[in-house]
Amino acid sequence: MKLVYITNGINGSGGLERVLSVKTSRLVADYGYEVHIIILNNGHLNPFYQFHDRIEFHSLTIKRKGLFYFTDYSTQLKKKVSQLNPDIVLVCDDGLKGFFVPKLLGKKMPVIYERHASLAINTGNRFYGGFMKKIMRCLAADFTRFVVLTPTNVKEWNSTNVIVIPNPLTFYPKSSASLTSKKVILVGSQSLVKGYDRAIAVWKEVTKSYPDWELHCYGKSDSQHRFENEARQLGINQMYFHNAVKNIEEKYLEASLLILPSRSEGFGMVLIEAMACGVPCIAFDCPSGPRDIVTDCQDGRLIENGNLPAFAEALTGLMADETKRKEMGLAAKQNAQRFLPENIVSQWNELFKSLSN
Template sequence: MKLLYITNGINGAGGLERVLSIKASYLVEHYSYDVTILCLNNNDKDPFYSFSDRIKMLSITVGGNPIKYIKQYKNGIERIVRELNPDVISVCDDGLKGFFIPKIIGKNIPVIYERHVSKEIEMNESFSSLKKKLVQTKWKVMEQLASSFSKFVVLTKGNTLEWQSLTNMLVIANPLSFYPEKSSTLQNKKVIAVGKQGFQKGYDRLLAAWQIVNRSHPDWRLEIYGTIAPEYKLEELSKSLRISDSVCFYPPEKDIQSKYLEGSIYVMSSRFEGFGMVLIEAMACGVPCVSFDCNYGPADIIQNEVDGYVVANGNIDSFALRINDLIANKDQRIKMGQKARLNVQRFSPEIIVKQWDMLFKQLVK
């Protein structure tokens, strides 16, 4: 099976890049797929995550004004598809341009779209009415174009609510990045969060909750790993909340597994998500999670009050209360961590990538 992935790049530290490295490598190593990943502007160089050596990496150059960019994008994809003649194409591009690929390719090759984010990533509550209207119009265009894919794959049942008119939709969750032999001892006085700084991740909400936690448990620390964006002024916020002595911000960590294993609680304060890879990674390390019930992912992953807590989105007091509960009750923390490690096995690559293999084979019959 010759499979072509089309994406913007694989050198970032995001969830899309992480998932692609796992799926593509597994298909090559365990199913003997012939996999090529096509990126833009040499963003296949120096990938943050590890990819199988058997995967071919290609790049096309795009740039200039919008007309020139679109022409180069179209011509580049047409050329690569002609040269490779893949059996299936899978598009991993959350921007608008990716939705046009079936029209570029034609109808001879099955084309799948993998949606890795919520539509809400396009929207911000601070936008003007006009800008919100433009975003909503873009959503309608995306939904119309989405119907031209052979399959439109989303990550959770919740995600299907954003694409209700589609009849070509399929739910396939993200696979686990790792499943270590040992679990966290849950003894270290550390709470962990992972993800790039920005509006989506809601670290302003996390710091507000941590201020409450810190009053009761000043000996515990909050460690946040992810691309640092000074414009969000999170360090200044932690100082103004008088919690800077117990909060540390770190850049992306390649060996993030070791950080989960050092933590005792994982927290996700996102305003919205496409899935929440960080949740299943933490759970694989036996770490119980506390997450806002954002759209979409946490409610599909965490079994509330069994292997973690899902809190009403934006309820800072409840978020802090659940963190305090896990800090104060070591036995409950350990019990939930054990359940989390057991329950998350349903996201193993053996289970998830098998679903992709079945889909690809179904489309080329």
């Protein structure tokens, strides 16, 4: 069976790219699928993650702006999909243009949408955000299946074609973190959505009582280095900023806790990765992933979204209690097994077979 994925690019270091590399590679190696990935403007060159060598990439060249951008995108996409003649098309694009793919391609083959973000990410400008939500909810019904990552995500969409398939783990090491180091880790691009300003505010309070602990942040910086400069100006000690790294598994294994201060998440890939390494997580109960992954007081802590004092209290509580950290770490590693690739990719295989019959 031939699958065609449509996305913007696969050379970034984000969760979408990481998951796509694991999932498509497994589909090729374990199930024998023929996989093609359509990207924009050579967005497949120098990929951050490794893809199976039998996967073929096809680049659309879109240079013009505005309405011309969408016209060029539509024309080239229809031509390329027609040439490839796939059995199933999958859209991995959290922007608006991806929602128009079924209308562009017609009813020639099943088209599946993979939603990797919460609708809450579209709430920036009140009018614009509300308009975007309405358009996306309306267009979601055009897809053969609309796949979200958690049961909580289902509630964001008013459509009968919505199903849940979580993200697969990218690793599950035999070893676990010792949880004895005085290191906390934060993984994600530096942005307001990922809550870096919240992390700075929390860490400023935490270091008053625990000046010997370190917070290590891994992720792409914004062009102005806003958060790094803010931390420096506030004189916050022991908060270190690093670029995204391919060996992030090693960094989890060196940490004793992970924090996720995000305002919204489509899933929370870093949560299951840290849990797989036996690291307890402290996360805001933001829309729409953490509550479906973290069980409060069992394998981590789930904090009311935006409640900074409660977040700091939960963090210092676990920093002070090594025994509790280790209890939660054991539970976290066990609970993460539900996201093993063999458990997740098999669900995709079953979906594809059901649509091809």
